[in-house]
Amino acid sequence: MRYKTMRTTMQRLDSTPAMPHRKIRWKLFALVLACTALTPLIAEKPVTIPEEIEWTWEVRPLHPDPKLPNVLLLGDSISRNYFPEVCKNLTGIANVYLMASSTSVGDPRLEHQIKEFAETEKVRFSVVHFNNGMHGWAYTEDQYKAAFPAFLRTVQSLTENDGVLIWASTTPVRQDATNGATNSYVEERNRIALGFVQAVGIPLDDQFTLMQAHQDLYQDSIHFNSAGATIQGDQATAMIRKALNQ
Secondary structure: OOOOOOOOOOOOOOOOOOOOHHHHHHHHHHHHHHHHHOOOOOOOOOOOOOOOOOOEEEEOOOOOOOOOOEEEEEEOHHHHHHHHHHHHHOOOOOEEEEEEEOOOOOOOHHHHHHHHHHHHHOOOEEEEEEOOOOOOOOOOHHHHHHHHHHHHHHHHOOEEEEEEEEEEOOOOOOOOOOOOOOHHHHHHHHHHHHHHHHHOOOOEEOHHHHHHOOHHHEOOOOOEOHHHHHHHHHHHHHHHHHHOOO
16 A cells, blocks of 8 residues: 655754755754764774563554554653553544664664664654663663764654654653663763754653653653553654644
8 A cells, every 4th residue: 555645844954945854954964973973982883782671562553544644653662651642642633653662772773673664664754753762771871872873864764855853852760770770871861862853953852851740650660650651642742743733
């Protein structure tokens, strides 16, 4: 089945009226990569550091409406938790997909997994709401930073010409988290990611600040319960609807 998609208007990142949005965006990505190359990042080849349990989780609409735009949530188990709320909120507005994985930024497998997902779905997305930060705590901040531009390029390749990316910050964890996550690590990763996404005009869905105010809604030391997931999904939905001009 061929999918028809509705293009949305992305806010201009440049004041030059004759230059297409995509060309502007990729020039900015190239600039970010050039600046990254000048920073003292690690020189060794990226390596896979597997966790005890590895998984991927993909969900697609049973009957996508070719008249509606396609939206992707790309992330980990946090995104997977609020995915149902986003689906419910966007019923009749968009076809909503999910790609969640335990593979983290820093692991060279992540870009391959995203590309395989794209090849399988054969869908271009009007909006990609993405995050990846609650796994891979064996990677250093330097490794995370060095790998982020490639991750960003791969996510960008999933969109239509005027597709919109939305970066969601990683949520806080409780002090009893045992997977290696701490809030100091989470905040540092959020800071690194924000530097890259702000440089190319990608809006922020600040899930970290949102859930700092709801620490009574933890289901475990990492995830939030259904009430918390609803709050997260509602904020993600608002960002997505804005990107779709809905």
